[in-house]
Amino acid sequence: MKIPLSWLTDFIDLGGLSVEDIAHKLTLAALEVDEIQYAGLPMPSSSSGQAHEFKTAGIGWDKDKIVVAEIREVKPHPNADRLTLLDLYDGQKEQTVLTGAPNIFHLKGQGRLAKPLKVAYAKEGSTLYDGHAEGLQLTTLKRTKIRGVESYSMVCSEKELGISEEHEGIILFDDDAPVGTPLADYIGDAVFDISILPNMARNANVIGVARELAAMTGRELKQPDLIYQTQGEPVGDLVKIEITKPELNPRFVAGLIRNVVIAPSPYEIQRRLKLAGMRPINCIVDATNYAMLELGEPLHAFDYDVLKQRAGDRPVRIITRTAQDGEKLTTLDGMQRTLTSMNVLVCDEKGPLSIAGIMGGAESEVTEETRNILLEGAAWNFINIRRTAQQHSLPSEASFRFSRGVHPALADVGVRRGLQYMARWSGGAVAPGLVDEYPLKPAQPVVTVTPHDVKRLLGIELAAGEIAALLERLEFACTVRGTEVIVTAPPNRLDIGEGAVGLADVLEEVARLYGYDRIPESNMADELPPQIGNPTHEWEEGLRDLLTTLGFDEVVGYRLTSPESEARLLQGVALDYVKIANPIAPEKSVLRRSVLASVLDDLQHNARLSESLAFFEIGPAFEPLPGDLPTERRELALAMTGSRSALAWDQPESPRRDLFDLKGRIELMLNGLHLAGVTFTPTTSITYLHPGKAAEIAVGGKLIGLLGELHPRVAEKYELTDAPVLVADFDLETMRAVLPSYGIKPVPEFPPILEDIAVIVDETVAASQVEGLIRQTGGKALADVRLFDVYRGSQIGAGKKSLAYSLAYQAPDKTMTDAEAAAIRNKIVRRLEQEVGAKLRS
């Protein structure tokens, strides 16, 4: 919402406050100023090191160089048909100024003008925008010769002064413009671009902002006068209004003005409209827009003669009703709109005239020929308007306001303001009275506030009288009864509720008016809440730390993906997805089923950026549940590829990582989690894993995860290097469920006996089985078993392998003897011979 400062000063004296001061006060009061656009007033200079809080744009006008002047004669240029020479008086002397402005060209050669034209005159050295450049380029006016005539100054267009984009002609001021006055003093302005929050809809207008400023500064708000002359037959005799759905149309007001002359609005009005972001059209349309921007009530002007003609001999009957499904109306933008039963229409007896609160119909629109106008100001249901505007994609200044809530009390005020401006600018005569149907008056909420409430919720001490004094600044009606303040919301507000909600609404205003900055800072005195903590979160954080110590980088990927993207990994599996109804892009159309797929995307992104990569992600994978919210399963996914060890200047090469690089880290991770009894079982059933290099990881028979090398057919679907990609995937909830409690064993006091044995077994015998048998047979006396060599070769025969283990025998209470150790070893060897046909290698 763009609010010119000059317009604010119609309603409040802001003397003594700088532009930045005003913006600062608005910003602290929830009317956040996004930008200040200067259009003439001096800008804070950044070079002077002045602190300024706001983003700024535009230019300030040099008071010595840019002034109001008058053109007294337009003469031809001796050497150029398109240029003219102006006799111009700048308040000090008459001089000749060269221009190419087309909007005074018709006065060329007419001699002295009967009525001089008031213009903006920039002298040599002025800083202006270059009118001919694309966009906004600052330039300084220099002395030059154009077609043999010296030029050192110019008459300005709006673009050159930063008022609008307009560069088709020079500005022509109203006749009362004071010649010789610095332009900055005449129309210098600054525009506040304010974000209107949803609860601040009442302030999407000039007087609303002025009211807030008055409240924040303790200054007086000047109310608009709304005085105008009337004549002729009263509107009440000519127009009747019928509201069929008061809940959708609580109020409808209409006024009539006759014999208007459609002409441009005064320059000052056009200038303000432009600064506020609206295009001036003519004095009638401008009056509706100007009154709306000023007071907040959107107005609609009908060509009364069209309505009269449609009504025949009878009085005009305005009917508001919901549309029939499929009913059609051509709106004033020329589009034929097909309506639904949700839309509200303003109609007469012949049919629809406009879409209520959103856009008028083409037939009854104001044209150059319009002479008599029926002016509508109404109140509509904001949710209905909102849905209608969305349904027809018709955002407008009117629907912006109506869809956020406009108080019905504004309807007649708005119409009177509109009629007043129309009378003033178009020469028309207002008919006496208004027609005003007001079947549904909004409740005026009454809230009781006490100093205790203020203390309890805001933490400040205010007496009842002080509370009332603050609220009265925003036009709340307050009655103090002992320690109670009975507060009635003003008739411009729809955001004040009742009961506990009303109390919060009113206390917010108390806090805002008192000043958030004056409220003290205190420490909560409440008792501590129950100490519950979040063991799952804490455990996951510990797991993250553990994984980073193992060399994995954490990644956090998009949870939104596409089935096609995940199909690269989860091929051939028909999966249900949590589908997004309104995705931002096809590749973000579902929630991921697999965290691993997400990690592989990251691996792909980085494949050629680093010689080795090791990633993990902990996060949710989503699965739809019919009739319920989806499951959000916590998963850990790991992926690594590239060289085994970091390369260095004396180690230019390293073997590539294989399955055992990842497995070793997983073993360390599981060990760090104190998981015991972990088994790795070969599997061929995971389609995305290499069938010979994949294992299921289980604890006590419960599957907690998978480990393997990415299947080459899957790997080729990602853009990766040709190095093996090792991946693992864990279900964290299952993993947490099998976490054991554990104790610490005493540190042994007696030395172990160390011994190596090598056994030859068939290739098909799993190493884990051999080790399991060794541990089981050795029992407690066997403190450690470590496989240190796997050998295959002709010495031991085809289809065989030799597994060499380092064994540590140890007794808790004494030094073990060689004989005791030998007995255990013999038991182990016998067991291996029996169970897996092992042979001790000599």
Next chain:
Amino acid sequence: MADPLEIIAKATQALTSVRDEAGLEAWRVEYLGRNSLLMKIFGSLGGLSKEERPKAGQAANEVKVTLEAALAEKTEALRHAQLERSLAEEKLDVTLPGRTIQRGRLHPSTQQLRRVLQILAEMGFQVYTSREVETDEVNFQLLNFPPHHPARDMQDSLYVEAGERGENPILLRTHTSPGQIRAMREYAAMNPQNPPPIRIALPGMCYRNEQITSRSEVQFNQVEGLAVGPGITFADLKGCLTNFARRMFGQRARARFRASYFPFTEPSAEMDVECYVCGGKGCNVCKGSGWLEILGCGMVHPIVLENGGYDPERYSGFAFGMGPERQLMLRYRIDDIRYFWANDVRFLEQF
């Protein structure tokens, strides 16, 4: 018999020209070996008279002790010289790079979430995690965003295809605030007549229907804080968050509170912190304003308290929310939010 002094002089003389271990061994053989003159003297002692023997023996012994000492000294000298030589030879170019191992790093968002949660934990806020896919009811309606309310414009949602659910569609949470409702209800269930106080931090991923650009993302983390109890005031909110700002941005950080609007709090505020880059003078980071928008906050709306099972006449509370990625962008002057989920190692390895 040879003069002992002469042997010592000769041997000592010879020792000075010894340069290495081999020379030293040759010297030892010559002067202290089995066939050395000295050994011959010892061998000849038996042929001497009882009177001469002790004196000659003593003299020979003195020679032996002297020569052995000289040998030991020379051995040590040679070893020292050898060490000196090898130290000189072993000199490395210590400016060559070292051999590294791969160091794993936490994602920057995790690091920032931890900073925030750590400070909040020390202030008594316990972590409460809650689901990312929510109903419209919990994400909006119970938080005082009625259907079709203009406040919803502030949070464009991604909806889930879930059949006809009327005004309660399923969506991806647009903020962590639905966790407020879930937490309040969980706490209130502990003692519905007198619900216990609450002080929780709600971290997690949130989603908005926004195109992915350098300034906007479809997903982002949020951390919210919620304190509910029988005596919590706006002054407590200010105290708590000003303390948080000091912990987060330094003890000298200044905070200011601006009036604002959120449907689920009232009064609502934005907390700005004086720009820590320019100290409030105005710079690129704060876009000239001298202030950085850090978080939104406010007193919990009575409707939200009620929906959570807390009687607004007896309880009050405050809530606040902030964005860890935004904080990182300010702190490290990151100008493209897309870096966070792109997981480019060249970005990650800078944290």
